[in-house]
Amino acid sequence: MNREADRTGLRVIRAGIDTYQQPVVYMHRDCEVCRSEGFAALTRVSMRIDHRELIATLNVVVSDLLPADAVALSEAAWSAIQPEPDAIATFYHPEPPRSAGALRAKVFGQRLEEADYLALMQDTVHNRLSDIELAAFVTACAGERLDHGETTALTRAMVAVGDTLDWGEGPVLDKHCVGGLPGNRTTPIIVAIVASLGYRIPKTSSRAITSPAGTADTMEVMAPVELDLDAMRYVVEREGGCVVWGGNVRLSPADDVLIRVERPLDFDSDGQLVASILSKKVAAGSNHVLIDMPVGPTAKVRSAAAADSLTGRLAGTAAALGLRVAVNRSDGRQPVGYGIGPALEAADVLSVLRGDPDAPADLRERSIALAGDLLDLVPGNVIGRGRGLAEQSLASGQALAKFMAICDAQGGFTEPKFARHRADVLAPRNGTVMAIDNRRLSKVAKLAGAPVSPAAGLVSRWRIGDRISAGEPMFTVHAQSKGQLEYALDYTQACPTIFDLREDPT
Template identity: 45%
Template sequence: MIDTSELPTSIPSLKLKCVAIDTYKENVAYLHRNCGLYRSEGFQALSKIEIHTANSTQPVIAVLNVVDDASITNIDELGLSEQVYEQLGIPEGSEVFINHATPPESLKSVHKKIAGEKLDYQQYLHIIQDIVNNRYSKIETAAFIVGCAETGMERDEILHLTHAMVDTGERIDWGEDLVCDKHCIGGIPGNRTTMLLVPIIAAHGMLMPKTSSRAITSPAGTADTMEVLANVDLSLRRLHEIVSQQRAFLAWGGTAKLAPADDVLISVERPLSMDSTGQMIASILSKKIAAGATHLLIDIPIGPSAKVHTHMEALKLRKLFEYVGDNMGLHLEVVITDGSQPIGRGIGPVLETQDVMKILGNEPNAPIDLKEKALQLAGRIIEFDPDVRGGQGYAVARDILESGRALTKMNAIINAQGRNNTPIQVGKLQCDICAQDTGIVKAIDNLKIASIARLAGAPMDKGAGIYLHKKVGDKVKKGEVLFTIYAEFNADFTFAKNAALLDNSYQIDKL
């Protein structure tokens, strides 16, 4: 408990007020410009403050915003955004004290990283602890991310960062020796294999509790897409209950406080469109280890417009994954797959969900490429089962899918998590993008097509995105539809349409 008599006697208390603003992963406080403390104590906008209560043992840190509207915060009040108000845990009107925050000592290590120095485990641990404890502003977190991306991370540093991210959050123990997981490094639009793997693996009887992140630079992540069908924000207790019933789930990892620094880092990486190699590996493996995985399959797609361009780059990345995985006690296998074009037809949460359900339902118009890739990956995971001989996994996975057992399991998982009984529809604004020439589709640029889908509003607007009518190798006539853009809002629709008309991402060899 803090001794408030130790606070400077010139600083009076303020009345606490909750300001209904979602500042997403950043603590923000609001002080009126005419408050006596604003000038007398030298507080400035965007400086950090410590918030004390009579019963607190640790102050809460927040970035200060200055307001001129008494309806937001009066001169005798301290307003807090929703996130920091929940952390403080006391009712509105309570007495609070504020003081200048001491800069985190770990910022010195961030400066060293920016200068190109190698950091050790303790330095990474202190940085991650301060990020988790909201001692970093978004600007300071961005400095750490850019420092790691621009100066690079040696393999030991990636291991240190992974350890630090695991050690600053909770860990799940499922009480079994074989707990499966899978992750794709991303970069391929529509590559929604996880939502097919999980019900197949669970129907086989293997344990696959799947926690997933939201999209960083892509038009949809697994959590964004699964949220179309069911609740993904589930407590750790509820996740245990679902696993005991269904042997699997598909949930967002942030709610369970698994490697919580990862969600803060992602919230900054997303607007920067950054996903550096070291932080990507640490992000993936820290979440998997914290989620209790013992056996992990990593999918690295390669292609001209994928994250990894060549087989040689993929081999280097595989070695980094294997080095960190081995040192963290994780059985890890890496598969290198074709990332030369989008997988499936839909790009965006709702459109990708439609692809998944068509495959699970064995519908004749289901995308073959997504189905086959999912079966190949499922087969590899099933071969983690000591009772399945090498090479037999694919046949087992195919039988589970074609028999309808995978669909039955998926519906059971959806019901257990809480089915969304109000289906989300595709965006009401639609535009067909047509071929300018007759010929054969030679290539589709993953980055450009993903960018168009994001401009349309995906993944924030779940009905936004793109539906591909033509894939690589298809014949196309001039004026024939290549893909359709879907959007919810006029501004997004215009941005996406103009980007597609400028460069539709398709390369067509004329006949």
């Protein structure tokens, strides 16, 4: 008997629903396939169209929005399987994921081996694990539940299931920031400086996970970032560097899936953080990497002890993978730059590269310092000389010219555009800024619409130690709609301690 011929097929239509990279299919509850196969809401289903197959999560429609003889595909599912017009899909119960035993063992606190992590990452990239199962894995690895050996095994597994680049002999440089600090958009400046001095720096960057902007979001305001591997290679071979979105080049696709799951959970572990960072560096072909680690009470790394632990894990895993890594601990107590949000951070980047007198001095200084430290990593370079080279590249306009050339190679430069609606948040009294809550300041920018609305966010020039007079703007909120502006302003009223002001003595 030909069971394939006996299966009922469903017409494929496009749902037009964004499920954030998770393939989802929609069937009516009276659908013959649903009833005969025993499918229910959140069932994992295997969908086949011709010789293409995709595992997706089922959502059940109970209204008349969807005919019973059709299946609707989310944007992620549609993109993954790319059905032809009038396509017919058949459905099956997928085989249990091969890594199910390893996942269960990790949930119950057992230590996994390298083969276990490889199976888990293979099932992750082939969509054999549901988001619920992946959330269980992320949670089981949180805190200190990954030792050094497991961190290395997870990193190697992430590299193994994606593509890797080989740039040949010689140093290939990279820089990464651990994150947790608003603004701090040093990467485009560092790439421009390093590439202008003749070094290769193929930078793949992330979009925002829980922040108002990722490097890819900010760079996309100025140039295309969704390049494929061939286009990325062309840019680097032509200009020496690039700043592209890592999610489009599949250099560590398992990490992209885990990031999707971590996003609503709003946490990760040191082990997963290290695996995420270093898997992308190995896959991108980098061999000399500088890690910027802001440390502060409202940054991602909150204490010297936490920084010591993370630095040790980074160093141990990097050594096992043959990477030369240096960690630069920086001030994580307050934002860097004026803008928070993609377009506003892009404006800061350009003002530093253009040498504007009003450019944020802290962003310029941090970019020079980090670029100098990265250049000092290169074998044969004189330690301490890198900073001078970086400063000269900026001052001469060499870095700006290289940045514009990189933008041109990636598809063309665009000047940042700014939001239509703005409002100042005023200081309630005279005082000196004693502390700034980075997390709450970032939340204001997100409530204003960043990064979904690239022009949204906020601008603040105050720093710890500055004196503010009552009625002066502490920061200015930017939004594309009045509703988003009001939403952000309402939050500032509910959280008046974003800026900790010490009242002046009377």
